[in-house]
Structures are given as structure tokens and as C-alpha cells.
Amino acid sequence: xxxxxxxxxxxxxxxxxxKSVLKGLNLKIQKGQFVAIVGKSGCGKSTLLRHIAALETxxxxxxxxxxxxxxxxxxxxxxxxxxxxxxxxxSIIENVGVGLGxxxxxxxxxxxxxxxxxxxxxxxxxxxxxxxxxRQRVALARALVANPRLLLFDEPLGALDALTRMEMQELIxxxxxxxxxxxxLVTHDISEAIVLADRVILLExxxxxxxxxxxLPRPRQRSSVEFVNYExxxxxxxxxxxxGINEVSEIVNQKETESALSKYSV
Numbered sequence: 684x685x686x687x688x689x690x691x692x693x694x695x696x697x698x699x700x701x702k703s704v705l706k707g708l709n710l711k712i713q714k715g716q717f718v719a720i721v722g723k724s725g726c727g728k729s730t731l732l733r734h735i736a737a738l739e740t741x742x743x744x745x746x747x748x749x750x751x752x753x754x755x756x757x758x759x760x761x762x763x764x765x766x767x768x769x770x771x772x773x774s775i776i777e778n779v780g781v782g783l784g785x786x787x788x789x790x791x792x793x794x795x796x797x798x799x800x801x802x803x804x805x806x807x808x809x810x811x812x813x814x815x816x817x818r819q820r821v822a823l824a825r826a827l828v829a830n831p832r833l834l835l836f837d838e839p840l841g842a843l844d845a846l847t848r849m850e851m852q853e854l855i856x857x858x859x860x861x862x863x864x865x866x867x868l869v870t871h872d873i874s875e876a877i878v879l880a881d882r883v884i885l886l887e888x889x890x891x892x893x894x895x896x897x898x899l900p901r902p903r904q905r906s907s908v909e910f911v912n913y914e915x916x917x918x919x920x921x922x923x924x925x926x927g928i929n930e931v932s933e934i935v936n937q938k939e940t941e942s943a944l945s946k947y948s949v
Contacts, residue, residue, distance in 0.1 A: 686714070686715060686832060686862065686863050686864055687714045687715040687716070687832050687833055687863060687864040687865025687866075688714060688748050688749050688759055688832045688833045688865050689711075689712065689713055689714045689748070689749055689750075689865075690710070690711070690712040690735065690746065690747070690748055690833075690865070691710075691711050691712075691746070691747040692708060692709060692710040692711070692731075692735075692744070692745075692746050692747075693709060693744050693745055693746075693747065694707045694708070694709060694743060694744035694745075695707070695708040695709075695710075695731070695734060695741055695743070695744035695745070695746065696708075696741060696742045696743035696744050697727070697730055697734065697739065697741055697742050697889075698742045703889060704725075704727045704730045704889055705727045705730060705731060705734075705741075705889045706888065706889035706890050707743075707744065707890070708727070708731065708744070708886075708889065708890055708891060709891070710884070710891060710894075712865060712867070713865075714865060715863040715864065715865055716865055716866075716881050716882065717859055717865075717866040717868070717879055717880050717881045717882075718865075718866070718867050718868070718880055718881065718882045718883075718884060719867075719868045719869075719870060719875070719876035719877075719879060719880035719882070719883045719884070720732075720867065720868065720869050720870075720883075720884050720885075720886060721869075721870060721871065721873055721876050721883060721884070721885050721886075721917065721921065722885055722886035722887060722892075722921070723887070723921065724871075726886040726887055726888060726889065727886050727888075727889040728869040728886055729837055729869055731869075731886070732762075732835050732837055732867065732869055734746060735753075735757070735760065735833070735835060735867065736757055736760050736762055736835055737753055737754065737755060737756050737757040737760070740755075748833075757833070759831065759832040759833050760831060760832075760833040760834075760835060761782070761826040761827070761829060761831035761833070761834055761835070762826070762835045762837065763822055763823060763826045763834065763835065763836045763837070763839045764822075764837050764838075764839060765837060765838040765839055765841050765842060766842075767810075767815075767818040767819050767821065767822040768822065769810040769818055769821060769822065770810070771809065771810050771811060773810075774806065774807055774808065774809060775797070775802065775805050775806050775807070775808050775809070775810065775813070775821055776790065776793045776794065776797065776806035776807065777793075778810065778821055778825060779793035779796050779797060779821060779824045779825045779828050780792075780793045780828070781825060782796075782824075782825040782826065782827075782828040782829050783828055783829055789828075792828050793806070793824070793828055794806060795828075796824040796825070796827050796828040797821075797824050799824065799827060799858060800820040800821070800823050800824045800827075800854065800858075801820065801854075802817060802820050802821060802824065805817070805821075814847075815842060815843055815844075815847065816843055816844075816847035816850065816851060819839060819840065819843065819851060820851070820854070822839070823839075823851075823854070823855070823858075827858065827862075830862075831864055832864050832865065833864060833865045833866075833867075834859075834864050834865070834866050834867075835866075835867050835869075836855075836866065836867070836868040836869065836870075837869045838869055838870060838871065839851075840852065840870075840872075840875065841870075841871070841872075848875070852875060852878055852879060853902070855879060856878070856879055856901065856902065859879075860901070866879075868880065873914055873917050873918055873921070874905060874914060876917070877897055877899075877903065877910060877913050877914055877917070878903045878905065880897055881896065881897060882894060882895065882896050882897065883895050883897060883913075883917055885917060885920050885921060892920060893917065893920045895913070895916070895917070897913060899913070
């Protein structure tokens with residue numbers, strides 16, 4: 684599936700002094716899959732992303748990417764952070780070109796990336812004239828300009844207003860559907876996770892507590908009963924509400940069963 688990378692995380696452990704942040708974490712992600720990772724602050728979400736990007740050295744375990752154990756660098760990955768991290772002394776097109784080191788025909792590639800995010804008319808502007816949403820579009824273009832096979836998102840939409848956030852979610856989904864790189868999104872917004880992801884993974888104290896496939900057609904309808912049930916299920920696990928988990932799990936499991944049976948109906 685897709686043009687992305689396949690990841691297998693085996694017994695990944697990370698300690699900072701006496702504090703264990705990741706505790707023997709195991710996870711498999713298929714090529715071209717969109718995975719959202721949720722969980723309370725301090726559960727290890729961003730630490731996991733940094734290991735996948737080879738920005739951290741594990742205390743134990745390993746990450747296998749396309750069949751090869753990940754080393755000290757990961758040339759197939761690009762990262763999008765909560766802050767846009769644009770350089771104020773560079774023009775918009777130059778900020779995008781930073782993703783290519785401002786080398787190797789970077790101008791044409793940067794223009795194409797700006798078209799993808801709808802900012803082709805802003806290439807000669809400065810970051811200071813852009814809105815928060817536009818700045819994040821530039822950050823997305825900078826990540827895309829190198830044609831990544833793995834794109835990591837660490838709360839990139841957290842500082843945006845609600846409407847701009849929804850517009851960015853639609854853009855991220857559209858570009859992912861077009862290019863099918865592997866995407867991993869860290870977010871505190873459960874609705875955002877269900878809108879975008881094929882799978883939602885809940886981390887708790889450095890381990891996987893929940894791993895659920897989102898069996899909904901795209902684009903996702905936030906007001907649908909099925910969407911709300913997935914939202915309730917994940918939230919119940921986050922908050923450890925057993926009654927909610929049991930009630931909504933039955934509904935979700937019934938839907939998944941009906942979906943599986945429909946494939947064999949005449």
C-alpha cells in the first residue's frame with residue numbers, strides 16, 4: 684500500500700536517568716498508512732516520533748524501516764512541528780527550499796510544493812506577512828518538497844483556530860491521499876485523529892494501550908453516529924472509563940463485524 688515506508692518497532696525502550704518514557708514498545712506500521720498517536724501529556728508520544736526520525740538514541744530495542752535497522756540518521760523522513768520554524772530573513776520560497784538545502788534545482792521544486800498547499804502567489808513574500816495557518820502551509824510545503832516517504836507530524840495544528848485547523852486537516856488528508864507516504868500524527872485532539880487516521884494508537888505510560896482501525900469512508904463525517912462512537916471509545920480509554928469502553932466497544936465491534944460480513948454477501 685502506498686509509496687511510504689514500512690516500520691516495525693521492537694521492544695523500544697527509552698530512559699532519561701531513572702525515568703522510563705518508553706517501555707518495551709512494539710508496533711508495526713504498513714507502507715502508506717496514516718497513523719494517529721494520542722495520549723496524555725508525558726506518555727511518550729513525541730519521544731516515539733523523535734526515535735522514528737533518528738533524533739534520539741534508544742536505551743533498548745530497535746526500529747526496522749523497510750527491513751533495515753534504523754541507524755543514526757533517517758533520510759526518508761521529514762518532520763512537521765507545532766511551531767512553523769520559518770526563518771524570518773528568508774522569503775517564502777527560500778524557506779521551502781531549505782527542505783532541499785537550497786540546492787539541486789530547489790527553486791522549481793519549491794514552487795511546485797507551494798502550489799500543492801495553495802500558496803504559489805506568496806513565494807516572494809516574507810514570513811511576517813502570513814497568518815498562522817499560512818505559515819503552517821509553508822512548513823508543510825517545506826516538508827513535502829523533498830518527496831518524503833515518511834512524514835511525521837508533532838501537534839502541527841495545535842496553535843490554530845478551529846476553522847483554520849479544519850482547513851489544514853482537509854489539506855493534509857488530500858495531499859496524503861494523492862501521494863500515499865506513510866504518515867504518523869501526534870495529537871491531543873481525538874476528533875482530529877479520527878478524521879485523518881487509518882489507525883488510532885493510544886499510548887499510556889510508554890506502552891500501547893489501544894490500537895484501533897478506523898473503519899469509516901473518507902472524507903469523514905464528524906456528525907455521523909459511527910464517528911461519534913469511535914470518538915467516545917478512544918476518549919473512554921484515555922480517561923479509563925470502563926463503562927464507556929464496554930458500551931461503545933460493542934457498537935464499534937458490531938459495525939466492524941457487519942463490514943466484514945458485507946464483503947462476502949451476494
